[in-house]
Amino acid sequence: MCGIVGFNHKNRAKLERMLNSIIHRGPDDAGMYENDSFSMGHTRLSILDLTQHGHQPMKYQHLVMVYNGEVYNYKEIRDELISEGYSFISDSDSEVILKAFHKWGVSSVDKFIGMFAIVFYDTNENLVYLIRDRIGVKPLYYSMGQEKFVFASELRPIMEFYEKLKINKAALYEYFQYGYISSNLSILEDCHKVPPGHCLIYDLKKNKISKVIQYWNIDDFFKKPKFKKSEEELIDELEALLIDAFKYRMVSDVPVGVFLSGGIDSSVVAAILQKHHGNIHTFTIGFKEAKYNEAPYAKEIAEYLGTKHTEKYLDSEEAGKILNEFVNIYDEPFGDSSGIPTTLVSRVAKENGVKVVLSADGGDEIFCGYSRYWKAQYIGDRVFKIPAPIRHLVANVLSLIPLKRFSRIMPFSNFSHRVDQIKAMFFCNTWQCIYENMTQFSKNTTLENVLGIKHHISTDSFSIGEKEHPMQGMMLWDYHRYMVDDILTKVDRATMSVSIEGREPLLDHRIAEFMAQVPFQYKYKDGTSKYLLRKVLERYLPLSLIDRPKMGFGIPLFEWFSSDLFGLFDTYLTKERIEDHQLYKYSLVEKDLNEMHANNIVSINAPWFALVFELWYEKYIKSKDIER
DSSP states (O other), X not given: OEEEEEESSOOHHHHHHHHHTTGGGOBTEEEEEEOSSOEEEEEEOOOSXXXXXXXXXXXXXXXXXXXXXXXXXXXXXXXXXXXTTOOOSOSOHHHHHHHHHHHHGXXXXXXXXXXXXXXXXXXXXXXXXXXXXXXXXXXXXEXXXXXXXXXXXXXXXXXXXXXXXXXXXXXXXXXXXXXXXXXXXXXXXXXXXXXXXXXXXXXXXXXEEEEEEEOOOHHHHHTSOOOOOOHHHHHHHHHHHHHHHHHHTTOOSSOEEEEOOSSHHHHHHHHHHHHHTOOOEEEEEEOSSGGGOOHHHHHHHHHHHTOEEEEEEOXXXXXXXHHHTHHHHOSSOOOOTTHHHHHHHHHHHHHTTOXXXXXXXXXXXHHTOOHHHXXXXXXXXXXXXXXXXXXXXXXXXXXXXXXXXXXXXXXXXXXXXXXXXXXXXXXXXXXXHHHHHHHOSSOHHHHHHHHSOOOOOOOSHHHHHXXXXXXXXXXXXXXXXXXXXXXXXXXXXXXXXXXXXXXXXXXXXXXXXXXXXXXXXXXXXXXXXXXXXXXXXXXXXXXXXXXXXXXXXXXXXXXXXXXXXXXXXXXXXXXXXXXXXXXXXXXXXXXXXHHHHTTOOOOOHHHHHHHHHHHHHHHHTTTSEEEO
């Protein structure tokens, strides 16, 4: 994998600083291109064609390219280009991508199977093309603040570029609401992510974006007629697609491994690859806290398949060490605590000589795997049976309950948060409202108070999915937001932090297109989630290794912060520190911190999100000249 940067003027020192800030993305090589109008740089992690023939920036006639990612079917595209009269000096996908763009322009991306963030500079037209892969596996930020245009693989080079930074309050709202920043926002004002499946064309002469092209959208495939095929036909077709997609992800000139959790998705990846490729190395992280520990399941599956298996257990001491580096790894506020074990498993893979790892992300969003889907369906079915006036009355009555008193005698955690969720859902009139309340960590009224703004992003993807089934709407909501800006961000930063490449075989766009046309009854059938994917897996594993409750990739965050790591809250979440930057009010965390000091069971989410933000703020912003 690689890192890319660039901006619309010439400044060698600044270009070098930006590249140095992401050297972890590509420690094997680095290159720069400059003229009076434009500068661009590249750090390389050598995966295909390890020679200097893969060096970037790469030039061909009037085009200059920097590129992060892998196009797995590059050999087929190269053969097509050879038939059109092109010749090649390397065995890299980079040269193929550059000449494909020379031949077909933006439409060349329709031929690519893979993950990519590509920037082309047309020196004749003085145009810059920013292209991000269909799913959004590879990140690509851009900014047009302070009359400058700049792009980068991560946010830290952009923070190196600017002398002054301004926090985006809408992004901060999303962060405290969900634990990540979605919808192409970033924590910085005037800085955005290129949306998945899009090409942005920037005109250097006019100093503005001249055109935005959406070349792919999964929503379009949900609008097509559903397949009218038998269950067995669908299983056969899905298995063939999986085998082909996984085979492509094994294209590499370096060792490849698989992250194995013991769940359905990673088991499918490991099983198919072990059968059709062999010699697979699998990696698992375990916890001594039994309710979070999936390592025994992963070990059973690895032993059955015959993979070379490595497991490592994560405790609070090692978690604390990773936490000290958390904002070095995640250069934007990121609240998904599973980033800690993902970082550790990436390190374990690197220590075992693996340079490419396959991660089974995307299965829940594509095949219907999150338990919150059927839980939200269960709640919504009952909420919508109650007339709206009665629901509103009940919600108002719940507001009168002294939650603090009751929370101390309830036999489960998060009592106050759960009651708040119920109140909010009783005011809902749509399935999207139900689901958003199910997934939010802080309610809108709280955030409006502590941040002083209102924020909500509208989307039509939910309604597109909902036409088939409410849970399909939830899956599409996650596909466009949670999957891209939480899950894929987590894996990209964790793997890149140790200079290994993460690949997502279940996110081959052909699988997504196929499943969009599969009737919902084959995704969630008779209370069985991931029904069609399970049927494929049954061809590789016995039912005894498949049929077990889903645990997810949770970690014992509450247990750790209730004891060994609690001091971090006292250090970073002081009233004085929070009031100093005035970005949010101390009341966001005050109640939970007081409850924790009193040894009462509380939600850990708001303090955890605030802690990560304060660590991030201290590293990246405090030393800068910040505008509030």
